[in-house]
Each structure stands twice: as structure tokens, then as C-alpha cells.
Amino acid sequence: MSDKIKYTRKGDVAVLRIQNPPVNALSHAVREGLVAGMAQAEADVGVKAVLIVGEGRAFIAGADITEFGKTPLEPYLPDVCKRVEASPLIVVASMHGVSLGGGLEIALSAHYRVAQPSARVGLPEVHLGLIPGAGATQRLPRLVGVDASLDLITTGRQVKADEALKLGIIDKVAEGDPEEVGLAYAESLIADAAPRRAVSEMPAPEPIDWDASYDGTLKKGRGQISPAQAVRAVQAASELPFDEGMLAERKMFMDLMETDQRQGMIHAFFSERAVGNLPELKGVEPRALQSIGIIGGGTMGAGIATAALLAGFNVILIEMTPDAAEAARGRIAGNLSGALKRGKITQMKFDAMTTTALEVSINYDSLALVDLVIEAVFEDMGVKKEVFGKLDAVCKPGAILASNTSYLDIDEIAASTSRPADVIGLHFFSPAHIMKLLEVVVADKTAPEVVATGFALGKALNKISVRAGVCDGFIGNRILATYRTAADHMVLDGASPYQIDKALVDFGFAMGPFAVGDLAGLDIGWATRKRKAATRHPAERVPTYPDKICEAGNFGQKTGKGFYIYEKGTRGSVPNPEVPELIAAERTELGITPRDFTDAEITRRYMAAMVNEAARLLGEGIAKRPLDIDMVLLFGYGFPRYWGGPMKWADLQGLPAVLADIESYAKEDAWFWEPAPLLKQLVVEGRSFDDLNKDAAK
Numbered sequence: 150m151s152d153k154i155k156y157t158r159k160g161d162v163a164v165l166r167i168q169n170p171p172v173n174a175l176s177h178a179v180r181e182g183l184v185a186g187m188a189q190a191e192a193d194v195g196v197k198a199v200l201i202v203g204e205g206r207a208f209i210a211g212a213d214i215t216e217f218g219k220t221p222l223e224p225y226l227p228d229v230c231k232r233v234e235a236s237p238l239i240v241v242a243s244m245h246g247v248s249l250g251g252g253l254e255i256a257l258s259a260h261y262r263v264a265q266p267s268a269r270v271g272l273p274e275v276h277l278g279l280i281p282g283a284g285a286t287q288r289l290p291r292l293v294g295v296d297a298s299l300d301l302i303t304t305g306r307q308v309k310a311d312e313a314l315k316l317g318i319i320d321k322v323a324e325g326d327p328e329e330v331g332l333a334y335a336e337s338l339i340a341d342a343a344p345r346r347a348v349s350e351m352p353a354p355e356p357i358d359w360d361a362s363y364d365g366t367l368k369k370g371r372g373q374i375s376p377a378q379a380v381r382a383v384q385a386a387s388e389l390p391f392d393e394g395m396l397a398e399r400k401m402f403m404d405l406m407e408t409d410q411r412q413g414m415i416h417a418f419f420s421e422r423a424v425g426n427l428p429e430l431k432g433v434e435p436r437a438l439q440s441i442g443i444i445g446g447g448t449m450g451a452g453i454a455t456a457a458l459l460a461g462f463n464v465i466l467i468e469m470t471p472d473a474a475e476a477a478r479g480r481i482a483g484n485l486s487g488a489l490k491r492g493k494i495t496q497m498k499f500d501a502m503t504t505t506a507l508e509v510s511i512n513y514d515s516l517a518l519v520d521l522v523i524e525a526v527f528e529d530m531g532v533k534k535e536v537f538g539k540l541d542a543v544c545k546p547g548a549i550l551a552s553n554t555s556y557l558d559i560d561e562i563a564a565s566t567s568r569p570a571d572v573i574g575l576h577f578f579s580p581a582h583i584m585k586l587l588e589v590v591v592a593d594k595t596a597p598e599v600v601a602t603g604f605a606l607g608k609a610l611n612k613i614s615v616r617a618g619v620c621d622g623f624i625g626n627r628i629l630a631t632y633r634t635a636a637d638h639m640v641l642d643g644a645s646p647y648q649i650d651k652a653l654v655d656f657g658f659a660m661g662p663f664a665v666g667d668l669a670g671l672d673i674g675w676a677t678r679k680r681k682a683a684t685r686h687p688a689e690r691v692p693t694y695p696d697k698i699c700e701a702g703n704f705g706q707k708t709g710k711g712f713y714i715y716e717k718g719t720r721g722s723v724p725n726p727e728v729p730e731l732i733a734a735e736r737t738e739l740g741i742t743p744r745d746f747t748d749a750e751i752t753r754r755y756m757a758a759m760v761n762e763a764a765r766l767l768g769e770g771i772a773k774r775p776l777d778i779d780m781v782l783l784f785g786y787g788f789p790r791y792w793g794g795p796m797k798w799a800d801l802q803g804l805p806a807v808l809a810d811i812e813s814y815a816k817e818d819a820w821f822w823e824p825a826p827l828l829k830q831l832v833v834e835g836r837s838f839d840d841l842n843k844d845a846a847k
């Protein structure tokens with residue numbers, strides 16, 4: 150018997166207790182142990198039922214993801230499930246914590262299921278680029294029908310015990326020690342002479358319009374394959390005998406295992422867990438955080454205040470006038486009422502957050518006792534320095550002074566105070582109470598425990614926090630500026646903004662760069678172009694037609710017109726016909742004969758620009774690990790999760806191929822496309838970005 154399964158006999162019930170911390174993943178030793186445990190129970194004279202229960206915080210979190218991509222070892226999970234279900238004894242699963250993926254599949258192979266009220270079940274395989282591979286696509290539809298199965302399998306949504314009971318996934322909800330609850334249930338089943346009940350022997354589910362469901366799911370997944378493939382697997386449950394359906398599921402599962410999407414999504418899974426784990430912060434204790442000051446109550450400041458209140462902090466927000474302070478309070482209350490409507494907070498919490506936990510003021514002295522202040526005022530170095538001067542004067546020693554600037558030099562801001570070690574950048578993304586990304590910008594003199602506190606705050610706010618160094622735009626906006634420029638160049642050379650947006654949405658982005666520009670406000674890019682004009686390299690190609698759009702007062706969505714036209718009262722948009730005219734005029738002026746771009750070339754150039762700038766940033770130490778860049782793009786810039794991030798995408802293409810693209814584009818524009826030294830070095834060494842992630846983890 151494997152040491153991962155503890156066998157005990159309790160009366161006429163054999164208990165198989167899974168002991169594989171932290172989450173009882175179904176690693177090889179667990180699978181072996183379960184098979185051996187079933188055999189031992191069946192050979193144990195007098196045993197009438199088997200109880201499967203998990204130790205620690207979960208029943209079973211699923212297959213062991215760290216084994217994916219390696220040669221699978223027997224017994225395979227579908228065979229373990231088959232072995233459990235085929236037992237002549239009654240098999241009961243007692244579920245607590247999560248039962249996910251293969252964990253739910255083991256439970257579905259048991260004959261009866263009881264769960265704690267706090268338990269959650271789900272089939273999250275689609276989030277890993279897979280479908281369930283051990284029978285859930287065949288068993289669940291037999292148990293709960295096609296509609297509920299498709300909902301769960303194609304979305305990966307987790308359901309709580311009460312909903313699972315309603316759906317028929319579990320038979321009973323009971324509170325208590327999972328083993329005690331399971332034993333009581335097993336004994337009651339024995340006493341009632343309950344029959345062995347194998348889900349695989351239940352009738353096949355009724356069919357639906359499979360093609361329509363497949364097409365709809367594919368569209369919703371924006372290019373992600375696995376949810377649509379899940380529809381075909383459930384179709385097999387309806388159309389084929391159980392054993393043949395299992396073979397069909399296995400084939401689809403193994404095919405998906407070979408895809409780039411599976412690799413990308415599993416990279417995302419591990420990276421989002423590794424990103425907050427900085428080697429430099431090992432053993433560094435964060436400072437205590439209870440109250441947070443915020444300077445500026447505009448959209449950003451109010452969003453940050455909302456996020457802080459939702460996380461249970463006390464917030465003091467400073468504005469310039471009493472009217473502005475009350476307007477900020479209104480904005481925060483508006484954000485919080487959204488959370489109230491969505492059921493995220495109770496009315497009582499809402500009332501507390503908008504009254505006792507929140508103070509608005511026009512007086513910096515109110516910040517004397519706060520633990521951390523985040524400044525979110527106008528992006529101007531002079532204004533920022535003035536604010537930091539006031540903070541330096543009133544805040545208690547040890548208070549952290551943070552700037553939410555998206556590009557200004559934090560070293561310079563820090564140097565203007567008497568306590569540069571306490572100064573840090575905390576770059577939120579708008580709307581700050583919704584967007585998951587937080588760039589923790591570490592300046593030259595920032596103390597390690599201040600960095601640790603930035604990460605602790607990010608965790609408390611439920612953000613994905615990424616360490617960044619100081620440069621214009623930090624990680625995200627600096628890379629954005631470069632791939633956005635690549636798109637601008639393609640427009641000058643012949644592509645239309647609309648073709649580019651569509652090609653990138655087809656690639657999997659939530660939106661294309663021109664639609665994003667309209668959403669963010671074209672005046673932002675306009676201001677940046679003006680700001681950078683003085684320091685621009687003479688070889689830099691910068692289009693002027695976007696300035697003309699702005700000069701006419703068209704800033705995108707907020708004015709109803711930009712690259713697209715937004716009709717009031719409708720959600721959609723149509724291309725603005727004035728834009729192609731402006732572009733054509735600029736091409737004529739520059740003597741450019743427009744050429745055709747394929748969608749594939751558009752994507753390739755856009756991605757090459759992104760990867761090249763990211764590699765440059767890594768080489769400069771602005772980002773420490775490739776995975777940090779991947780997480781910035783995934784959580785702040787709508788990058789398709791199934792590619793794992795731009796660095797993972799580059800690894801999947803092969804770095805020599807990406808470098809070859811960049812070198813071929815450099816023949817047209819040697820300045821913009823100069824290959825990043827780190828990229829060249831990795832190609833020479835035959836290494837990948839992921840090798841750098843592994844180096845950093847050592």
C-alpha cells in the first residue's frame with residue numbers, strides 16, 4: 150500500500166484516507182494506493198462498504214498537474230475510476246474543501262456522495278486547456294443531464310454543496326468531521342441495504358443540437374479549443390455506449406494534452422502562483438497595514454479606495470476642496486453599490502464601508518497615523534513632488550509613501566523626500582477595484598520590507614502583484630507602447646486599424662489596440678506623443694493622423710467618436726469613415742505606397758515587437774523573470790490566457806523563429822526592430838525564456 154493512502158477498518162467499513170498534502174492531488178502514488186486500497190477492502194472479510202475521504206484542506210484537487218507533459222504511469226486515472234466503480238462493495242465519497250477535476254471524477258465513480266456544506270465541486274480542466282480525462286464527460290451527463298454537465302464542463306465553474314445537491318451531483322450534505330460524516334452515511338446505506346449504484350450503468354442522456362452548442366462554445370471561448378471539445382465529449386456520452394464514450398473522451402483528452410494551449414494555460418496556472426513569490430523577499434517581514442490614505446478621488450483614487458475598503462482597510466481620502474471630497478465619496482459609494490448589487494457585500498458592510506471605514510478630508514493632517522498612503526493625483530512631476538513633500542511632513546515614521554504614477558520616475562519622487570527607503574510605486578490599473586494587476590515598482594532606495602508590504606497589500610486586495618523596476622512605463626505600459634507602435638507602422642504601410650483589431654481579436658486578445666485606444670481615451674496617447682516629442686530619436690516613425698483625430702475633439706468612447714463611432718444607447722461600434730481618409734492623406738504625404746498585410750503577418754509583427762521589448766526589459770533588469778512579464782500582459786492587457794503570456798508564446802514558437810522575424814523586419818526599420826541583446830543571447834545558447842524562470846526559482 151502506498152504511504153499516500155491510509156487504510157483503516159471501522160466496523161464493516163474500510164476507510165481509504167488520502168494523505169497527499171497540500172491538496173491531495175492524484176499523483177502516481179495516490180492512484181496506486183487507491184487501487185491497492187480497493188483490493189485490500191474487498192479481501193478484508195466482513196467489509197461491506199468503502200469510504201474514500203481526504204486529509205487536510207481538500208477531498209482531492211484533481212490530477213497532479215506537475216505530472217502533465219511527462220510519460221503517464223499506470224494505473225491511469227480512468228482505470229482507477231473504473232476500478233473504484235466496479236467494486237462489489239458500496240463505495241462512498243465524503244467530500245470536503247474542493248473536489249476538482251479528477252477529484253470529482255473519483256467521487257463520481259463512487260456509488261454515493263456526501264459533502265460538507267462548505268464543500269465545492271467543479272471540473273476546471275478547461276482552464277488548463279483540457280477536458281476531464283477520467284470519465285466526467287461520460288458519467289456527469291448520465292447523472293445530471295446534458296445542460297448542467299455542459300455548463301460545468303465548458304465553463305469550469307465551481308459549485309457549492311447546496312447547488313451540487315440540487316443538481317444531483319451529490320446525494321447528501323452533512324456537517325462534521327468528513328470521516329465521521331462519511332462513516333455515518335456508509336453505515337446508514339448498509340443498514341438500508343442500499344444497492345451498489347454505478348453511474349456508468351445509468352441510461353445515456355438525451356441529445357441536444359450538438360453542432361449549435363459546439364459553435365456557440367467555440368465563439369464564446371475566443372479561440373480556446375478545450376471548451377468546444379468538451380461539447381463533443383458530452384455528445385459521445387449521449388451517442389455511444391459507456392466504454393466507447395470513455396475511449397472517445399480519452400482520445401480527445403490526450404490530443405488536447407499535446408496542444409500549445411494546454412502548455413500556455415498550465416504555464417499561466419503556475420506563474421500566477423509564482424509571481425508573488427520573490428526570491429529577494431525570502432524571510433522579509435512586511436510592515437503592519439490597517440489604514441490607508443489616498444490622495445486624489447478621481448476615477449483611479451476612488452477605485453483604489455473601493456478596493457481597499459472591500460479588503461477591510463480603513464481609508465482616509467484627501468481631495469483639494471470639500472466638493473471634490475464629497476464627489477469622491479459619491480464615486481466610491483457608486484463602486485461599492487455595484488459590489489452590493491452583485492451580492493459581493495451585504496447592506497451592513499456597504500453601510501460600514503461608506504461611513505465608519507471611509508473618511509474624506511481636505512486636510513493632510515488627517516493622514517498622520519495611516520500606515521500607507523497612495524498618491525493618485527495628476528501625472529506631473531511638480532505636482533507629485535508637492536504632494537510627497539506634504540506627506541513627508543505629516544506621516545508617521547515608518548509609513549509607506551506610494552505613488553500610483555504610470556510612468557514618472559519614482560527615484561526622483563523618492564529623492565524629493567527625507568525618507569526614500571519608504572517610497573514605492575504601486576501602479577493600479579483602471580478600474581482599480583476590478584482589474585487584477587498591480588505593478589509594485591521598486592525604486593533604487595526602496596527598503597525590502599516596503600516591497601514586501603506592497604506585495605502583502607496586493608494579496609489583501611486580491612490582486613496579481615508583479616515586481617517592476619523604474620523606467621518610463623514600467624513593465625506593462627512600456628511594452629504596450631512598443632507593440633502599439635508596431636501596429637501604427639503597419640497602418641502607415643497599408644493595413645487598416647480595423648483589420649489589425651480583428652486579426653488580434655482572432656488571435657485571442659480581448660480587444661485590438663485601436664479599440665483599446667478608444668476605450669482608454671485617445672487624448673492619453675496624444676499627450677504621451679507630445680511629451681516624448683522632444684526626446685524622440687530621429688529614426689522614429691510616428692504617425693500624425695491620430696493627432697488630427699484628437700484635434701477635431703474626438704477622443705474615442707468618451708466623446709462618441711475615435712477610430713470607431715459609438716452610437717448612444719447601443720453597445721456596438723462601427724468604423725469611423727474619416728479615419729481611412731486621414732491615413733490615406735498621411736501615406737500620400739510620406740510617399741508610401743500601401744501594401745497588403747495578411748492577418749498572420751499582423752499578428753507576427755505585433756507579437757515580435759512585444760517579445761523584443763519584453764526581452765530588452767528583462768535584460769535591463771526592469772523585470773526579473775519572464776513569468777513576471779507574462780502575468781502583467783495576462784492580467785492588465787487582455788492577453789489571451791491560453792497562450793500563457795508573450796514570453797511563453799515566444800517559447801512555443803521557438804526563439805530562433807521569433808528572432809528571425811525581428812531580423813527580417815529590421816531590414817525595413819533597423820532602429821525600431823533592433824533585436825534585444827538578451828533574445829540574441831538566448832538563441833545562441835539554445836535556451837528559452839522558461840529556462841530563465843527555472844534559473845530564478847533555484
Ligand code: CAA
Pocket residue numbers: 171172174207210211212213214215226247249250251252254273274277279280281282283422
Ligand atoms: N496538482 C498539483 N499541484 C497542485 C494542484 C494540482 N492539481 N492543485 C494545487 N496544487 C498546488 C499549487 O501549485 C500550490 O503549490 P505551491 O504551494 O507549491 O505553490 C499548492 O498546491 C496550493 O495551491 P494554491 O496556492 O492554489 O492554494 P489554494 O488554497 O488557493 O487553492 C485549489 C487550492 C483550489 C485546489 C487550487 O490550487 C486549484 O484550483 N488547483 C487546480 C485544480 C485543478 O485544476 N484540478 C484539475 C486538474 S486536471 C484533472 O484533474 C484532469 C483529469 O481529469 C485527469
